[in-house]
Amino acid sequence: MGLRLYQEPQLENPILVAGWPGIGNIGIIAVDTLRGILEAEEFGEIEPWDFLYPNRVLIRKGVLEYLEFPSSKFYFKSMGGKDIIFFVGEEQPTEGGRLYAEGGKAYRMANLVLDVVEKFKCRRIYTSGAAVALTHHTTKPRVWAVPNNESLIPEIRGYGNTVLMSDIEGRGGHGNITGLNGLLLGVAKKRGCEAICLMGEIPVYLQGLPLSYPKASKSVLEVLNHSLKIEVNLDKLDELDQKVERRIEEFYQQIPLEIKGQLDRLKQVTDAQPAEPGPITEEEEKRIMEDVEKFFKKRGGGG
Amino acid sequence: MSQEYPIKIYKEPDLRHPSLVLGWSEDMSNLGWKATGYLNRKLKGQEFAEIEPEDFFPLGGVAIEGNLAQFPESKFYARREYELVVFQSGSPGAEWYKFLNAVLDVAEHHCQVKELYTIGAMVSFSAHTAPRRLLAVVNSAEIKEVLSQYELARDLDYQTPPGERPTLNSFLLWIAKGRNIPGVSLWVPIPFYLATVEDAQAQKKVLSFLNERLDLKIDFRDLDQEIREQNEQLAQVRSRFPQIDDYINRLESNLMLSEEENGELIKKVEDFLREGD
Numbered sequence: 261m262g263l264r265l266y267q268e269p270q271l272e273n274p275i276l277v278a279g280w281p282g283i284g285n286i287g288i289i290a291v292d293t294l295r296g297i298l299e300a301e302e303f304g305e306i307e308p309w310d311f312l313y314p315n316r317v318l319i320r321k322g323v324l325e326y327l328e329f330p331s332s333k334f335y336f337k338s339m340g341g342k343d344i345i346f347f348v349g350e351e352q353p354t355e356g357g358r359l360y361a362e363g364g365k366a367y368r369m370a371n372l373v374l375d376v377v378e379k380f381k382c383r384r385i386y387t388s389g390a391a392v393a394l395t396h397h398t399t400k401p402r403v404w405a406v407p408n409n410e411s412l413i414p415e416i417r418g419y420g421n422t423v424l425m426s427d428i429e430g431r432g433g434h435g436n437i438t439g440l441n442g443l444l445l446g447v448a449k450k451r452g453c454e455a456i457c458l459m460g461e462i463p464v465y466l467q468g469l470p471l472s473y474p475k476a477s478k479s480v481l482e483v484l485n486h487s488l489k490i491e492v493n494l495d496k497l498d499e500l501d502q503k504v505e506r507r508i509e510e511f512y513q514q515i516p517l518e519i520k521g522q523l524d525r526l527k528q529v530t531d532a533q534p535a536e537p538g539p540i541t542e543e544e545e546k547r548i549m550e551d552v553e554k555f556f557k558k559r560g561g562g563g
Numbered sequence: 564m565s566q567e568y569p570i571k572i573y574k575e576p577d578l579r580h581p582s583l584v585l586g587w588s589e590d591m592s593n594l595g596w597k598a599t600g601y602l603n604r605k606l607k608g609q610e611f612a613e614i615e616p617e618d619f620f621p622l623g624g625v626a627i628e629g630n631l632a633q634f635p636e637s638k639f640y641a642r643r644e645y646e647l648v649v650f651q652s653g654s655p656g657a658e659w660y661k662f663l664n665a666v667l668d669v670a671e672h673h674c675q676v677k678e679l680y681t682i683g684a685m686v687s688f689s690a691h692t693a694p695r696r697l698l699a700v701v702n703s704a705e706i707k708e709v710l711s712q713y714e715l716a717r718d719l720d721y722q723t724p725p726g727e728r729p730t731l732n733s734f735l736l737w738i739a740k741g742r743n744i745p746g747v748s749l750w751v752p753i754p755f756y757l758a759t760v761e762d763a764q765a766q767k768k769v770l771s772f773l774n775e776r777l778d779l780k781i782d783f784r785d786l787d788q789e790i791r792e793q794n795e796q797l798a799q800v801r802s803r804f805p806q807i808d809d810y811i812n813r814l815e816s817n818l819m820l821s822e823e824e825n826g827e828l829i830k831k832v833e834d835f836l837r838e839g840d
Binding site (some may be wrong): 309311314315316317318319320321323324326327399425 | 609614663668699700701702703704707716717718719720721722723729730732733734736740748
């Protein structure tokens with residue numbers, strides 16, 4: 261039940277990169293873009309019916325022709341010692357109307373992904389998602405990196421534009437990663453595989469909008485390129501970003517001036533150094549968050 | 564199936580290739596639940612199995628309906644004389660695939676069911692005075708052919724609109740197809756202002772088809788009486804509230820109402836029919 265491999269490619273010490281939809285679809289866009297650019301080949305899937313609900317039925321002339329489910333597919337790309345397996349899930353398995361995967365189904369799905377990791381002797385897993393942050397949409401998103409093994413920290417410190425949780429003011433190295441992007445890290449740790457979750461920053465005021473945030477996906481892919489030592493042209497994401505940027509600006513212009521004034525101050529938040537006082541005080545941060553919350557409540561939840 | 568399902572069989576039913584009829588509660592106008600309940604009552608169906616609720620229904624408390632605490636039920640009834648199995652259940656909140664496979668395991672392995680029929684309702688913007696129609700969606704061309712001798716629409720074209728999900732009945736038909744069990748999903752369009760109350764005419768429509776198809780020899784005089792009473796109540800609403808009469812007249816002339824008018828019509832009819840209960 262569950263895992264179905266159509267072929268067993270010969271891969272050399274591959275890494276696995278996994279992505280599911282989430283806030284701003286940052287992770288899935290990053291993973292799926294890289295998969296597309298590298299023209300990775302599909303080789304397996306997790307059968308959906310135990311995990312996911314059907315998303316489309318086609319009835320023609322009264323006959324139910326097929327029922328379609330969200331896909332959860334594996335792809336591979338042989339790159340001479342830099343081989344990659346991709347796992348792209350169109351949906352996270354949820355229970356009881358929750359937004360992100362948790363519970364038995366999520367745990368079972370994470371274990372099926374790990375079965376593939378073990379079968380192909382993957383040396384590392386990368387997952388990718390969003391980090392909701394007090395940043396501005398005109399600044400370059402940073403990448404928050406969370407490893408499941410202390411030995412990975414020195415390596416992460418060498419990545420550009422990347423922060424550890426301890427680098428983020430007020431976090432004290434703590435936080436949580438919701439859904440499968442986080443759970444997979446935990447299950448990998450349990451099964452003795454090293455893993456890193458790369459989360460692209462998305463401004464706090466955009467998290468509830470039904471918009472992708474490709475700018476953060478690009479930041480994630482830049483880190484991934486560096487870590488995997490591959491060169492991939494990311495112009496495709498710039499084109500997507502320009503389209504989204506226009507819609508974000510339209511939304512931004514609708515925000516009341518008083519709140520926009522507060523949000524404009526976030527343009528100064530670019531420093532990742534933990535010891536230095538940030539350009540925004542804790543009290544100001546609290547006020548911005550309150551104002552943003554009030555604004556979205558007034559708008560009816562913001563999507 | 565290799566997986567253990569929470570099925571409880573009280574007594575193995577003595578049947579030879581019966582038909583299975585399924586109805587869910589919380590259906591529009593409660594149509595599936597009422598129609599399967601009617602079959603059980605009239606044909607004296609004997610309960611013989613159930614599916615335990617814990618994996619499928621939220622059990623954080625109990626719902627209260629009609630002043631009574633409710634608990635999710637998923638029960639099988641059989642009547643040998645008519646080679647009929649009836650399944651009545653709440654619509655599961657989780658693990659649809661596992662639940663529907665449990666239903667089909669009972670149907671296939673304990674009853675040797677030859678075909679199945681699900682009952683469902685869909686919203687219609689016609690007036691209640693228009694005759695009810697019956698639509699069928701099937702899971703094989705063979706069963707479609709068999710249905711050609713009955714009065715029902717069999718040529719529906721449909722694709723799930725963006726943002727919506729297929730129904731439990733479509734999922735069941737699809738799984739049944741994988742098991743080579745012919746399946747028919749029966750749908751009755753119900754006037755939107757009867758969606759939260761009962762629609763005896765819709766029940767009669769679907770039950771009449773099953774009566775004919777499964778040779779159940781049901782005497783519908785009691786249901787005919789219910790239809791007359793409901794029609795009288797609706798006539799009273801029209802005569803007491805000229806505005807409501809106007810709305811229904813417009814629906815009878817195939818005119819659409821505004822959203823506000825729809826809301827007013829629903830509320831007045833609901834209030835009136837519930838007071839009259």
